């Protein structure tokens with residue numbers, strides 16, 4: 001039987017490209033998406049490269065109990081599950097004072113609790129087989145805080161800590177856990193995948209001009225955003241690795257930023273940051 005992988009959020013961006021990459025490498029891929037009607041791009045691309053037989057689209061909204069239960073049912077009947085790529089996610093944005101608590105909760109439902117539920121469904125089969133890789137798509141936002149992005153940053157920081165725990169728990173059972181930490185890449189997360197709280201967009205917000213500066217800074221950098229295929233290829237490499245590491249930072253300037261944050265004092269770091277942004 002073929003090696004099997006599950007990829008969440010496979011309707012676009014990293015998820016779609018990872019499904020293709022894994023299929024090309026011989027995996028049978030369950031491409032999970034909350035709205036299977038969005039699967040046409042994946043199907044078209046899979047047909048074009050001759051891997052459509054190796055990809056099966058699966059309905060999965062990581063925030064819906066019924067959807068998770070159906071997924072659990074499917075996984076229970078799998079004799080093997082080699083790789084889980086926890087990729088589904090979006091970026092909640094805005095300024096803390098203006099973000100309703102409900103928006104923080106919704107952010108965590110997808111990026112944290114949904115991911116935990118999907119993982120819990122997959123652990124029994126991986127543990128029983130004493131084999132499996134769980135690859136969690138985090139972000140540089142899981143290591144560094146950015147103003148105007150606290151729901152997202154908090155969710156990815158939570159994911160980082162949770163993944164460390166899971167890695168230590170599952171290593172004795174032969175299950176590997178890794179984190180991919182991309183910088184900025186050209187996907188839908190910057191358009192449909194970014195949900196800015198209403199108030200921070202209004203001209204009478206005390207944070208409006210700060211928000212505009214952040215936006216301009218983002219736009220200035222847009223042309224240098226990375227090619228998401230590089231992330232998909234890295235995920236496929238981790239899926240194949242014998243002993244994968246815990247963390248895989250990727251993207252322009254990511255390693256430098258992480259190194260600087262580690263060596264600079266917080267005061268120095270914040271001066272550089274705010275000089276650029278305020």
Ligand SMILES: NC(=O)c1ccc[n+]([C@@H]2O[C@H](COP(=O)([O-])OP(=O)(O)OC[C@H]3O[C@@H](n4cnc5c(N)ncnc54)[C@H](OP(=O)(O)O)[C@@H]3O)[C@@H](O)[C@H]2O)c1
Nearest residue numbers: 009011012013014061062088089139184185187188189193
């Ligand atoms: N692009 C970057 O620069 C970047 C950098 C660092 C980390 N990341 C991370 O990479 C991951 C993938 O994002 P992307 O950049 O590829 O953006 P994307 O193109 O917007 O893809 C996000 C995917 O997640 C899915 N999704 C959102 N909420 C979901 C839910 N409740 N249940 C199931 N699926 C859900 C989306 O489905 P729909 O199509 O139905 O909306 C879509 O398939 C995310 O975890 C993101 O945080 C991205």
